[in-house]
Amino acid sequence: MRVFVAGGTGVIGRRLLPQLVAAGHEVTATTRRPEKAELLRSLGATPAVLDALDEPAVVSAVRTAAPDVVMNQLTDLPQRYEPRKLGPYLRASARLRVDGTRHLLTGARAVGTRRFIYQSIAFMYASSSPWVVDEDAPIAVDAPDPFGASVRGTLEGERLTLEAGEIEGVVLRYGQLYGPGTYFGPDGYFARQARKRQVPIVGGGAGMFSFLHVDDAASAAVCAVTRGRGVYNVVDDEPAPGREWIPVFARAVRAPRPLRVPRFVATLMIGGWAARTLTEGRGASNSRAREELGWRPRYPSWRDGLFDQP
Numbered sequence: 001m002r003v004f005v006a007g008g009t010g011v012i013g014r015r016l017l018p019q020l021v022a023a024g025h026e027v028t029a030t031t032r033r034p035e036k037a038e039l040l041r042s043l044g045a046t047p048a049v050l051d052a053l054d055e056p057a058v059v060s061a062v063r064t065a066a067p068d069v070v071m072n073q074l075t076d077l078p079q080r081y082e083p084r085k086l087g088p089y090l091r092a093s094a095r096l097r098v099d100g101t102r103h104l105l106t107g108a109r110a111v112g113t114r115r116f117i118y119q120s121i122a123f124m125y126a127s128s129s130p131w132v133v134d135e136d137a138p139i140a141v142d143a144p145d146p147f148g149a150s151v152r153g154t155l156e157g158e159r160l161t162l163e164a165g166e167i168e169g170v171v172l173r174y175g176q177l178y179g180p181g182t183y184f185g186p187d188g189y190f191a192r193q194a195r196k197r198q199v200p201i202v203g204g205g206a207g208m209f210s211f212l213h214v215d216d217a218a219s220a221a222v223c224a225v226t227r228g229r230g231v232y233n234v235v236d237d238e239p240a241p242g243r244e245w246i247p248v249f250a251r252a253v254r255a256p257r258p259l260r261v262p263r264f265v266a267t268l269m270i271g272g273w274a275a276r277t278l279t280e281g282r283g284a285s286n287s288r289a290r291e292e293l294g295w296r297p298r299y300p301s302w303r304d305g306l307f308d309q310p
Contacts, residue, residue: 003225004065004113005029006052006104007073008045009036011181012119012174016073016218017043023222028065052100062107069225070108071117072157074100081189083274087146094153101157105164115168117224118161122173122210122233124151127280131208132239134285135173135231147273158231170224172217175235175284178302179214179309186253186309194255202275203263205243208283210235211302223293232289237300239283245302252306 003020007013008029020027021044029045037047048061052074076092108116126138143151161169178184193199212235220234246258266275289295299305
């Protein structure tokens with residue numbers, strides 16, 4: 001099949017393109033930067049250099065590629081994940097998820113594209129839910145801005161995807177990514193913070209996290225090229241509370257034993273929403289993705305994958 005990937009040089013895109021090519025697909029991928037075109041070629045894709053917010057440029061590129069499947073893998077996040085400074089980046093990513101999706105769908109309709117795959121997140125479920133939830137659980141739309149704006153933008157992108165008429169929409173709600181190039185990678189932001197003992201267990205450490213190796217995020221997108229319709233949590237098999245994963249993560253990145261801090265201290269350090277995530281966050285179930293996408297993670301547990309990062 002012909003596959004058009006918006007965001008080909010992102011953390012997922014760089015792992016996704018070779019998997020698509022290996023599966024026999026003909027791939028066109030986008031980047032904003034002309035100097036990254038050669039990277040896309042080296043990954044097996046035909047480059048399209050454009051700004052995803054430039055609708056005429058996006059539509060023209062999609063028309064040229066005439067894809068069977070379009071993917072939105074666009075994000076705009078900083079190298080340093082500092083919760084109090086994330087506002088501009090979260091708003092920029094939300095715009096890519098809304099306006100970028102609109103532009104891609106306009107191009108897709110123009111050439112009769114059959115499927116549209118959208119990158120979403122699996123860590124936006126409301127804390128009123130059970131500790132581990134499926135895709136029908138309520139979303140934390142009441143989150144304070146800028147996180148709330150990000151959640152609402154992400155949901156609008158989901159709606160556009162699922163209500164695209166004759167185009168079959170697939171939403172992949174990815175868990176917390178780890179592996180090369182991610183915040184939880186061995187040289188990523190949180191690894192560096194852990195070595196400074198700045199990734200603490202907050203309160204009782206009850207907040208649940210669902211992790212996902214970036215290669216497994218890519219393989220789920222490959223599965224979605226031909227299977228599934230609707231919303232899928234794409235996470236590993238073992239949601240875990242902070243009190244379990246934080247010490248294991250510290251050992252994996254060769255950091256000292258993590259500190260324990262009260263929630264009010266964490267709130268002062270990293271803000272209320274981040275502290276709430278570490279104490280009240282919800283994990284996600286991947287049962288639907290396994291059944292309907294036929295997807296299986298290479299790393300079923302973060303416990304293994306964290307120690308197997310290149």
